[in-house]
């Protein structure tokens with residue numbers, strides 16, 4: 333089964349205006365359940381925009397997206413948000429953590445709408461933090477953490493709800509080689525448990541990792557290798 337399937341998906345900004353751009357232009361790709369796929373391409377080629385669409389954070393301007401077999405491109409924001417919380421984990425390029433909140437609170441955020449008690453949320457946040465070696469900072473406000481620590485908090489938050497689909501935008505960008513290897517081990521372990529992973533990277537350590545099944549390459553909003 334395909335976890336991800338897009339049919340001529342386009343994302344346009346400033347539609348119909350002189351400054352219209354199409355960072356994603358009629359992209360048709362598929363990713364099978366359990367695959368680990370790397371999304372590559374030069375800066376500005378549309379990788380983050382495509383990742384944002386695939387992770388159900390935005391809707392395509394045209395085309396169709398089937399996520400875990402569901403026609404999500406036709407859904408309302410409300411359904412899309414619920415679907416994302418139930419099934420999708422996202423590691424953002426710029427982390428998107430909440431300042432003033434602790435590591436534990438940030439990691440636990442995706443669990444709030446899912447009906448867990450505060451005790452359960454704290455326990456799951458601690459477990460996810462331990463996986464990426466950030467459990468010694470659970471009660472620190474994220475404002476005080478280093479770039480590499482913030483990246484690990486962002487990864488723990490993506491893992492905390494045990495999602496079937498994991499999207500990661502440059503997940504090792506701010507990590508030293510030891511922590512990069514650690515993150516890749518976690519991703520490899522998730523893959524061995526049947527999770528589907530799609531990530532962007534410019535990091536050769538990621539590109540050469542044996543868990544990568546396939547590379548999708550983008551140029552100027554178009555998929556040039558699939």
Ligand SMILES: Nc1ncnc2c1ncn2[C@@H]1O[C@H](COP(=O)(O)OP(=O)(O)OP(=O)(O)O)[C@@H](O)[C@H]1O
Pocket residue numbers: 345353354355373374375376377378379380381382
């Ligand atoms: N909201 C927006 N409005 C207008 N243009 C946008 C918007 N979002 C993205 N773009 C443009 O789309 C293009 C692709 O951006 P995107 O961030 O997807 O590229 P990328 O391949 O992820 O780049 P990088 O490797 O540098 O992160 C860029 O030229 C960007 O300026």
